[in-house]
Amino acid sequence: MEQQIILRVRPDETVCFPALCVACGQPAGERLALQKRRGQVTRRLDAPLCAECARRLARRSGDEERLLRLSWPAAILVTLLSAALVAAVLPFGSWWLRLALGFALGVISGAFVRRVLVRRAEATELPERRAVRESARIVDFTWRDMTLAFTHEEMAAQVAALNPDYLPGEQPLEEQPEAGDAGAPDNE
Ligand SMILES: [Zn+2]
Secondary structure, eight states: OEEEEEEOOOTTSOOOOOSBOTTTOSBOOEEEEEEEEETTEEEEEEEEEOHHHHHHHHOOOHHHHHHHHHHHHHHHHHHHHHHHHHHHHOOSSOHHHHHHHHHHHHHHHHHHHHHHHHHHHHHTOOHHHHHHHTSEEEEEEOSSOEEEEESSHHHHHHHHHHOGGGSOSSOSOEEEOOOGGGGOTTOO
16 A cells, blocks of 8 residues: 655755665665656655665666667667668658658657567566555655655654644645555656
């Protein structure tokens, strides 16, 4: 069960964490970089992580590794091929116009191919890595507050207790009973 807390924290203010790993509760020496993008704005936050969970976070499955390594050359190849193809088959315009159009469309298809491969790689993520990555998340934010979610209730309670100034009056802790969408990695 995931526990969410809302903090009235602005972009230039920092959130205090206990010196304990957000994934397992052991003493922490490493960091889990949280980030959430909304449109052009990205909010970042570092959560504490123990050395063991940092190692789990760095471990990739063989398939993940292969797909990520393949994604750039595949994207470049698709970009060049579609640029050449579009430039060759377009029935109008001068050669440089066709080439420019072809290149623009090539870049779009190359980016698409890379995105598909990165998505595939994410789907082969090791479960223990995903557990660490999702142990703390920025669910949402505005210019004046931020919603954080933790897989461990005690961590949510400790973060709330360490940041009393940022707690909105009425709703210090909000329970999120359905874990249904918690496993979806691509909801940003
Ligand atoms: Zn840990």
